[in-house]
Amino acid sequence: MLQIRNLTKIYDGGVKALDNVSFDVPDGQFLAVIGLSGSGKSTLLRCINRLIEPTDGQILWNGEDITKASPEEMRRIRRKIGMVFQHFNLVHRSKVITNVLAGRLGYVNPAWSLLNRFPKDDIEKAYKQLERVGIADKANHRADELSGGQQQRVGIARALMQDPAMILADEPVASLDPVLAHSIMKHLEDINDTDGVSVLCSLHFLDLVHRYADRVVALNAGKLVFEGLPKEIDDKKFKDIYGRDAERVG
Amino acid sequence: MKNNKKASPWKSLQIGLATLLGLVVFAYGFQITQVNLEELRSEKRQESLVRVTRALAQPEIFEYDQTEEIVNQPFYVTCPSSGSETNIPEPDTSAPYLVITPACANPGDIVQVEGFNFAPYTTGPVRFVPGSDPTNIVSLGRDTAETDGNGHFVVSMEIPDRPSDDVQYIRATLKKNVGAPHLTQTAYDTWDKIVETVFLALLATVFGTMLAIPLSFMAARNLMKTVKSPLTSIALSTLGWPIGIVIGFIVVRWVGGLSSGLGSNIWINLASIVITPVVVIFGLRWALPQEETALPGRALQITRLGVILLEVLIGFFGLFQLAALTMSIGKSLETSLGSFGFLGYFLFQVGDIITILTPALGALAAGGTLSNFMGRIGQLASEKLPMATTKILNIVLSAAAGATVLGLIGQLVEWLYQIGNPLYVLWAPVTVGAIAGLLLAVFTKAKESLPIGLVIYSITRTLLNTMRSVEALVMAIVFVIAVGIGPFAGVMALGLHTIVSLAKLYSEQVESIMAGPLEAIEATGANRLQTIIYAVIPQIVPPYISYTMYRWDINVRMSTIIGFVGGGGIGFLLQQNINLLNYRAASAQMIAIAVVVSIMDYISSVMRERVV
Ligand SMILES: Nc1ncnc2c1ncn2[C@@H]1O[C@H](COP(=O)(O)OP(=O)(O)OP(=O)(O)O)[C@@H](O)[C@H]1O
Ligand SMILES: [Mg+2]
DSSP states (O other), X not given: OEEEEEEEEEOTTSOEEEEEEEEEEOTTOEEEEEEOTTSSHHHHHHHHTTSSOOSEEEXXXXXXXXXXXXXXXXXXXXXXXXXXXXXOOOOTTSBHHHHHHGGGTTTBOHHHHTTTOOOHHHHXXXXXXXXXTTOGGGXXXXXXXXXXXXXXXXXXXXHHHTOOSEEEEESTTTTSOHHHHHHHHHHHHXXXXXXXXXXXXXXXXXXXXXXXXXXXXXXXXXXXXXXXXXXXXXXXXXXXXXXXXXXXXX | OHHHHHTHHHHHHHHHHHHHHHHHHHHHHHHHHTOOXXXXXXXXXXXXXXXXHHHHHSOSOEEEEEEEEEEEEEEEESXXXXXXXXXXXOOOTTSOEEXXXXXXXXXXXXXXXXXXXXXXXXXXXXXXXXXXXXXXXXXXXXXXXXXXXXXXXXXXXXXXXXXXXXXXXXXXXXXXXXXXXXXXXXXXXXXXXXXXXXXXXXXXXXXXXXXXXXXXXXXXXXXXXTOOEEHHHHHHHHHHHHHHHHHHHHHHHHXXXXXXXXXXXXXXXXXXXXXXXXXXXXXXXXXXXXXXXXXXXXXXXXXXXXXXXXXXHHHHHHHHHHHHHHHHHHHHHHHHSGGGXXXXXXXXXXXXXXXXXXXXXXXHXXXXXXXXXXXXXXXXXXXXXXXXXXXXXXXXXXXXXXXXXXXXXXXXXXXXXXXXXXXXXXXXXXXXXXXXXXXXXHHSOTTOEEOHHHHHHHHHHHHHHHHHTSOHHHHHHHHHHHHOSSHHHHHHHHHHHHHHHHHHHHHHHHHTSXXXXXXXXXXXXXXXXXXXXXXXXXXXXXXXXXXXXXXXXXXXXXXXXXXXXXXXXXHHHHHHHHHTTOHHHHHHHHHHHHHHHHHHHHHHHXXXXXXX
16 A cells, blocks of 8 residues: 655755645556646656655555655665656666666665676566567667667566566656557556556556556646546546646547 | 847947957967077078988988998198108008098198099098097098999098198098898887887776776766765764775785785695685675575674675785785796796786785775775664764764864875974864864754765865866876886876876766666666666766777877876987987887877777777
């Protein structure tokens, strides 16, 4: 169970990206985070694994307050939270398999990283994850030789290497075409269903939300403006979330 | 546009004024730099210019062995009054001889010098030898003789203004090349020095690069910005450095003593070199498990720490043994290998370097480790202890750290300037440091994370920028004073300059890497070291290589002139020859420099293309 309590983030410039946001995510839920560009979706997801330091509020995960964790504890918490990014964030010049193995860094002893050594089990596991997302044949290619869809699968494989209990996906399909978008979303859905991993996924397209999400939270200018089932988003709610002038498409 | 047109008279006036100002600046510049074309036109200058240019065009690279026939013919300048020409003996006509007509003359007269019986087709100077000694090496005049197929020549020469009552001489020195051309001594010397030059550049580049890489991370804002620590941790890790360095130095030196106590028996050395790595690897494998899901218990942690420490000591012991072995092998090779003795010399030096550097390495390693360890304790303390206790702890530790740092700086000043007054170089800095630390602890929140990374970043940047503005040549002068004339001073100077300039360039590359992968690796739970290895390094490899190549180019160029100030390499020879007006030799060295620089340039551009 992830509990967000009065979460506020004010950036150095004074921008209030999150304003007193509270909601819960039960284990195993697929939660969509929606909202206009600049509404604070990325900020919210990054506060959860503290890539961004929240200004105020609490993030309780199974009772442990993430915002209070020491660097050492943070390392243990982060390794259980996989993250998938809009721009994939692979290390371009490294091989695909190295990128996937990097998901294990929170577990391995840092001293061995100096020598670029991973345990045998991890390497096997990495090949298995690549198989699972369907690109085992690309293991020894350089990451930047892959297409966008393939790169995102590597990103998912990397997250899976962490044995995550939760995956944060920040617009994982925003840079992909609709067909690829569905294939990536299906991978996330499968991970959510078969492995029982909670997924927090920010999305721009409502049809994806309807198709994949169990529940939705919506942000507008940092404030939580909607929390409920996808089908509850009617025209009025839609205008609350996206503004008065927004038109529904698709 | 309209505005521009309106203001155009003003603009013209401005341009006019700027031009005038420019003219004045240039006029002043001409005066200051003493631009004087008159000097170029003067006949004396032109003559020497021609001479130097000609010499430069004939580099002293190849030469022939020569046979030389020298004949000194007695000669009177101003004829003796009594007409006693009989003083001059008849020449021996079976050997080469000279006939001068007339046999005596006044200064300024033209005489005809005829040579017979010389070897055919030889050339050489015909000169007047003043004084009454035929072996005198001083000679006057610039006439050149050239024999025909019969070994005969005729030259007209003007008699210089050297009247004397004694007999003087006219000397013909005819030379003939024999055999094939071969390299001159200058060529051999140049080769020696050019090799020295290339290796000077190589060593400076390698050492400079190795040290510049870690420095460049410290000078990269994007990496250091996120480094934050509570004051307890900062103070403790600051204290950890000096304590660790002292302990490390003492302990490693003790290990060194242990090692040399075993004597330089090759078999013992060999055995320890084989055994220690095995022991170390197995020990570390056990003490540093590759992956662990559960936190180990206290007892296990402490045992592991002990094992790691022991392994490190064993490792250092192995290093000392390795040094002893290389030194003894080097020594025996140096005598037995003959012309490849330099390999033995190299091994011996490597061993020596290891012996000297190991305690320093141990000191640094211990300093870093202890600092890291104490920092963690500080982190833990500030997490676990209550607010008030932390505050008091902070005040004490921060004051101690401040006092230590400033005290050490004071001691450095004392060592540099020998002020000799402990009030200024010890008590005052210690007090100021303590007060500064105290104030810092009082005015920050006890458990707040302070941006220590940015502080380190600023200090590193400032240091780099200051040092970078010092020319390598100036550094060379300093090092020549410190370690004496020779290539070692050059290596140090070029190495230091390489460190500071590369660290700056590298750090700019680190600052421009993509932030995405960094964020992604951090999100997996990787610590700082792992983030650098997996997200930063892959991104900076190509620019690092190309900058290193670029620096290698610069170092080769610099190393050719660093000898001008005594830093070794070919510059030393070049400067010497220029000062001795030996332009043909200087020309050979200039050609060597040009060849080496262009070859290096080519190699580095090829490699850059390959790698990047
Ligand atoms: N590093 C930063 N410093 C200052 N302001 C920031 C920073 N990052 C984001 N912001 C601001 O915070 C607000 C929320 O940004 P955020 O990136 O979370 O939005 P988002 O919902 O993810 O938008 P998008 O859909 O475009 O990705 C924006 O107004 C943005 O300008
Ligand atoms: Mg975003």
